[in-house]
Ligand SMILES: [Zn+2]
């Protein structure tokens with residue numbers, strides 16, 4: 001009685017082992033797909049970071065509009081946190097507050 005029971009159990013065990021092996025193959029395939037998608041995500045993330053840095057450059061280019069002191073003509077590369085004159089046209093910087101108070105009638 002005991003032996004026959006054991007035999008039955010071992011057959012079941014072999015079947016479940018085969019099932020596990022099959023599942024492991026599936027898991028490996030899924031893992032491979034996951035790793036691939038992870039790499040793709042990392043690459044696309046790097047692309048996103050590049051887009052972000054270009055946005056930062058655009059913000060720096062906006063200094064001629066957003067600095068504390070700006071050139072009345074908003075020349076490229078002008079604008080400073082302190083008083084001075086525009087390196088492009090030589091005009092004296094105006095306080096951004098006063099300039100904006102006058103309105104933008106360029
Ligand atoms: Zn200027």
Ligand SMILES: [Zn+2]
Nearest residue numbers: 072074099104
């Ligand atoms: Zn202006």
